[in-house]
Each structure stands twice: as C-alpha cells, then as structure tokens.
Amino acid sequence: MQDQQLADWRAHALKLESEVNKVVVGQESPVRLITTAVFARGHVLLEGDVGVGKTTLLRAFTRGIGGGYQRIEGTIDLMPNDLVYHTYLGEDGKPHVSPGPLLMSGQNLSIFFFNEINRARPQVHSLMLRVMAERTLTAFNKEHYFPHMLVFADRNQVEREETFDIPSAARDRFMMEIPILVPPAHDIMESLIFDTRFHDVDQLISNVEEDILKFDQLNSFAKVIQDNISATPALRKYALNLWLATKDPLAYGIKVSNVDMKRLVLSGASPRGMGMLLRAARVNAWLNQRDAVIPEDIHAVFHETIAHRLVFSPVYEMRRTEIAREMLSGIVNAVAAP
Amino acid sequence: MKAQKTLFACLLMAMLTATTLPAIADVTLPNVDNKYVTVKEINPTRDAGYVVGDKLERTIILTVKKPYELIKESLPIVGYEHRYRGQVSGVELANISVEDETFSDRSVHTIHLIYQVFKSGRVVRPAILRGEIVKLRHNGKTELRQLRFPSFNFRTSPLSVYGEVNLKNEMSPFIPPFTIDTKKEEQALKIAAGVLALSLLGLLYILGARTWLPRMGGAFAKAYRSVGKLPDNQQGLQQAIEVVHQAIQKVAGHSVFGNNVDQFLQEKPAYQPAKPEIERFFNLSRQVFFDSKTPLDLGMPAKQWLRTFCRHMRDCERGLTPDLNSVSKPGAK
Numbered sequence A: 001m002q003d004q005q006l007a008d009w010r011a012h013a014l015k016l017e018s019e020v021n022k023v024v025v026g027q028e029s030p031v032r033l034i035t036t037a038v039f040a041r042g043h044v045l046l047e048g049d050v051g052v053g054k055t056t057l058l059r060a061f062t063r064g065i066g067g068g069y070q071r072i073e074g075t076i077d078l079m080p081n082d083l084v085y086h087t088y089l090g091e092d093g094k095p096h097v098s099p100g101p102l103l104m105s106g107q108n109l110s111i112f113f114f115n116e117i118n119r120a121r122p123q124v125h126s127l128m129l130r131v132m133a134e135r136t137l138t139a140f141n142k143e144h145y146f147p148h149m150l151v152f153a154d155r156n157q158v159e160r161e162e163t164f165d166i167p168s169a170a171r172d173r174f175m176m177e178i179p180i181l182v183p184p185a186h187d188i189m190e191s192l193i194f195d196t197r198f199h200d201v202d203q204l205i206s207n208v209e210e211d212i213l214k215f216d217q218l219n220s221f222a223k224v225i226q227d228n229i230s231a232t233p234a235l236r237k238y239a240l241n242l243w244l245a246t247k248d249p250l251a252y253g254i255k256v257s258n259v260d261m262k263r264l265v266l267s268g269a270s271p272r273g274m275g276m277l278l279r280a281a282r283v284n285a286w287l288n289q290r291d292a293v294i295p296e297d298i299h300a301v302f303h304e305t306i307a308h309r310l311v312f313s314p315v316y317e318m319r320r321t322e323i324a325r326e327m328l329s330g331i332v333n334a335v336a337a338p
Numbered sequence B: 001m002k003a004q005k006t007l008f009a010c011l012l013m014a015m016l017t018a019t020t021l022p023a024i025a026d027v028t029l030p031n032v033d034n035k036y037v038t039v040k041e042i043n044p045t046r047d048a049g050y051v052v053g054d055k056l057e058r059t060i061i062l063t064v065k066k067p068y069e070l071i072k073e074s075l076p077i078v079g080y081e082h083r084y085r086g087q088v089s090g091v092e093l094a095n096i097s098v099e100d101e102t103f104s105d106r107s108v109h110t111i112h113l114i115y116q117v118f119k120s121g122r123v124v125r126p127a128i129l130r131g132e133i134v135k136l137r138h139n140g141k142t143e144l145r146q147l148r149f150p151s152f153n154f155r156t157s158p159l160s161v162y163g164e165v166n167l168k169n170e171m172s173p174f175i176p177p178f179t180i181d182t183k184k185e186e187q188a189l190k191i192a193a194g195v196l197a198l199s200l201l202g203l204l205y206i207l208g209a210r211t212w213l214p215r216m217g218g219a220f221a222k223a224y225r226s227v228g229k230l231p232d233n234q235q236g237l238q239q240a241i242e243v244v245h246q247a248i249q250k251v252a253g254h255s256v257f258g259n260n261v262d263q264f265l266q267e268k269p270a271y272q273p274a275k276p277e278i279e280r281f282f283n284l285s286r287q288v289f290f291d292s293k294t295p296l297d298l299g300m301p302a303k304q305w306l307r308t309f310c311r312h313m314r315d316c317e318r319g320l321t322p323d324l325n326s327v328s329k330p331g332a333k
Helices: A002-023 A028-040 A054-065 A080-084 A122-134 A186-194 A201-205 A215-228 A233-247 A271-287 A295-309 A320-334 B002-025 B183-207 B219-229 B234-252 B258-267 B269-290 B302-317 B324-328
Strands: A043-048 A068-073 A085-089 A095-099 A109-115 A136-139 A142-145 A150-155 A174-180 A265-267 B037-042 B055-065 B068-070 B081-084 B087-102 B106-117 B125-129 B133-138 B144-148 B152-156
Touching: A002 A028, A002 A054, A002 A215, A002 A271, A028 A043, A028 A054, A028 A150, A028 A174, A028 A215, A028 A271, A028 A295, A043 A054, A054 A109, A054 A150, A054 A201, A080 A085, A080 A122, A122 A136, A122 A150, A150 A174, A174 A271, A174 A295, A215 A271, A233 A265, A233 A271, A233 A295, A233 A320, A233 B269, A271 A295, A295 A320, A295 B258, B055 B068, B055 B152, B068 B106, B087 B125, B219 B234, B219 B302, B234 B258, B234 B269, B234 B302, B258 B269, B269 B302, B269 B324
Parallel strands: A043 A150, A043 A174, A068 A109, A109 A150
Antiparallel strands: A085 A095, A136 A142, B037 B055, B055 B106, B068 B133, B081 B087, B087 B106, B125 B152, B133 B144
C-alpha cells in the first residue's frame, strides 16, 4: 500500500518538476532541489543575481503546490507587524484592521514568499525565525497555526547597501540555500532574450498546471517518506563523518586556498542542519526510486543544506560562498564511504 | 834435442787443451742439491694456438742460497736453439734479461726469456720450451753444479692450410673433428632464449603476486592480494569492498563514488577500459552497504568477481588492457 502511495506521489512530484521546468528553463538542478525541500518540508532560501528568475521559479512552484500563497517584499522600513496585520481607514471613515500576509490565508497558507529578505530589518528576521521554526504566531490574543506553510525567500548578494545580513541562527532555519545562476547554455540564453513567452511572467506562470500536489497532505506524506526510506549503519557512519568534518576540517586534511584552516570555522553544521540533510537525502532517494539512502543522495543536497549553516571567522565572511563551496567539496572528497 | 822435446810437449799440451776445453763446457755436471735452490716459473697463459712468428714469454725466478752462486755465463744466449736428436726444435730464444737481487744468505735472479716460434706445419703439433740448464758455483771451491729449469709444453698451429689435408697422414690428437658451421643456429638460439626470458619476465610481471618489479606495488596489485586473503563470507565481502574502495581512493587522490566515476576516469584515463566494471563495482558496494535492493547481476559469486575486478584494475594500473571477457567466465583466475 505504502509502496503504491510512494509511487503515486513520486509521479506527482516528477510532474511538478516537469511543469516548472517548462516555464523556468535551464534550472533543472534548482528545480530538483526545491522539489526535494517541498517533500522534506524545509524552507528554502534562494540566492542569485538580479533577474535570473528566482521569483518566477518560486511562483511556478507555488502554483503547482496549491494552497494559500502570500508574498511580501523585504524593505528597509518593513516592520514585523506588517507581516501580521495592516490598518486602514474604511469607507465609513473608521480605522480598520485586516490580517496581514501571514494571517490572510489562515491554516491553508501553503507558501509564504519573502522577496529580498535581506532588505528587511533584524526585527522582521526575528519574527520569521519563530514562524519558520514553530509554524505558529500569536496575534490578536490568539495563537495562529500554519501547519502547511513553507517559507521561500530570496536574496541577492550583489547589492549590500541598505541590507541586513541574515544571522546564522536565521539561516539555520532554512533547509536549503539554493544558488540560482544564469543557465550557461547559449541556446537557452538566446531563448530567454528572444522568446516572447518569457516576457510576461504572469502569463508564463499560468502555463503551470495548478494544484498538482495536495498541499494539506504533504506533511503526512513527508512522514511516510522519512519512515520508509532507510539508512544503513554504513550510511549513518558516513553522515557522522561528514558532520565531524564540518566541525574540524583540518582533522580530515581539508584545505582551502588562501585560508588559515585553524581560524576558519567557528561552528560547523548544527544537529538540526544534519537532520535536515538526511531528510533531504531521503527525499532524493525516494525521487530516484530507491528505498534506501546512498552517499550520492547526500551529495545531491550536501552543499545546499550545509553551506549556509557554517559559521566562519568574520574575516572570511566576505568570501563565504567561495570558501564554503571549496570546503564542502573538500569534505566530500576526503570522507570515504564505506 | 831436449829443447825440441820440450817444445813438442808444450805444443801437444796446447793442442790437448784447445780440444778438451769445449768438452769441459758441455760436460754433464752433477745436479745441485734442491735445498740450495728454488725455482718459480711464470709460463705463458695459453699453451696452444701458436703460429710461426709468435713469441712466448716466460719468467724464471731462481733463488740460490749461499754458498752457491749462479754462473751468469751459463745462461742461454739470444739465438740459442735447442736440438733434439740433431734436429733443431724451431723455437729460438729471442731475448733474455736478468734482474739480480743479492741478500746475505741468498741471491734472487729473475730471468725473463722470450722465445720465438720458427716452425710451422699443416696440422697442430706439440712443441716444447726445453728447460734451460744453468750452472752454479760453490763459493770458495772449484766445485760446479747444474740446474735444469722445468720445461713448458705447448702446441703450434699452422698459419694457414692450403689444399686438402690428408688426415690419415696428419692424424694428431690435437686436431678436433671438423664441425658444421652453427653460427646462425647459435645466434637464433640466443635470440629465442632472450625472447623467452623477456616473455617469462613479462608473464611474471602480469601474473606476479609480489612487488619485486617496478609498478608492482600499485594500489590495485595490493588490493588484489588482500582480497584473495579475506574469508569467503559476508564480512569478508564487506572488507574486500572496503579494500577496493581504498585502492580507488588512493589512485584518485580523493573519494570516488558512483556519481563521480566519470571524473575519476577523466583524471585517470588508464582505467577507462574498465569503466563498465567500475560502475558494477559501485553497484555492488551500494548493494552490500547501502541499498540491498540495488539490482545487480555479476554472473558469479561477489567475492570471486571482486578478485577478477581487482586483477583488471591492476592491469590498467600497469598500463595493460584488461581482458574484460574473463569476468563472465566463472572460475577465471
């Protein structure tokens, strides 16, 4: 029974991927990673240059997943209460309060899309921390629940003025940080310029089939995946070694060019981070029609689930992306399995 | 009259003296006692193959103890040629030199003799450097003694032979039987032996289980030996796979997984011929360690397949092309 359920949902997941890939071209890898995060029930942070299609990608997913969709733009003057409610003067001349984006869809909130999250103030980040971790919010003397909510946020690291770096504790709440790059293939680049269907995003998104997944069943199905995809002792040992290597890369002989490895890592991956890594790896195994996790499943999500959790010495923070990538590649190369 | 008799007597004495002196010189003297002399001879290194004109050098080191001393005049002179039954021997003394050393109780004479061969024949014949006879004088007395040096036997050869030799007339124990020219065959035999030796060496190199030749201590050569020693059970299989993983990792310089086999082959193209087997190995590893449902058909027991795989990888390691067909043959060694 569960095998059939797993197979049916896999078909839906692949259908979702296929639909998104129709409108966002050349991003097969990020699409697979976001699909993985959806079924692992993890929040996603997208990072990339301006205009590479981050928003389009997330909107396409939102349409396919179904459920309530809310969106907010990160700005420097955005305050936490802007997420919860907004006030206005009604036609009757009296002040009114209406639910903000977090509350508007109630428990049906499926996707909360935070655009340019690094433009928001730390107070906003703090609120998001709680919502992302606990999926609850206290407002109007009432506890609000968002059991099906996933937060998709994006940030661009090109502009640093008037932005607030997301603290490591907030970054750790995201299951993955996925880089979105311009597709290198010239035919795709040419298509993005000249194919008129890419010029109207709303029209483009409307091509994605709606409600491919049943958003309100995702939580329970995610549990089915986690319960049915096994991890052998050899894999557990491998994952443990990976974790230890993130904490003390020097002990595993890992070197990063022009970096003092003794000073580099202040904190490796967190237990929550490693838990998310294995959740994502299980989903990857399921998507690849396997009943057990193999090292390649971990590799498929390793960079994206671990890189943003590493805490480096401040002196190396400016080179975070490059150093994290090199260090994690070094870990994969150094730690053997079995 | 008396004066005439005296003159006649004197003439007679002089005539007798003149006729007997040479006889005195050739007279055979008694041999000296061996305790007064020692002779050491240094003869030519070869004793055959001398042709007309060849020279033989011989050195005699004669030690004469007091009271005897060597009479230098008794040494042979250049041009002297021995005779035997009235026939010249055909070996002539061409040079002689003597170095003397005198000590309180003895004198040492180093006599260098060079003989030259002046005879030739149609076949090989024996010849001899006859022992020279020297004379010794007892110091303070008129007593003379003689000493004969040891002789040296050798063979002379014809310089060249013209026409046919009638062997019946020329029979000699020194003439070997005529043989067929086997130079070509000998050369071919040497070449064949060389090729055989190289082939054996190559075979040892390929099949050898030891590391006494260069590139025999490679990671897969070691893995091949290790895998063979592991027990034939599930634990042994797991250990064998780990050994092979370590070998691959050692060759690559980093961890290799099923998803970066192509990268490994790009870095180490020598292993490209074994790509299908490498992929099967990773499937085997996956099946044993991570996912027992991984489909895999090795066609033989996993341990046996692993050993064959190691051998193929070892071939690649040594720059050879592995015989992948042997994988499908159960029992292949």
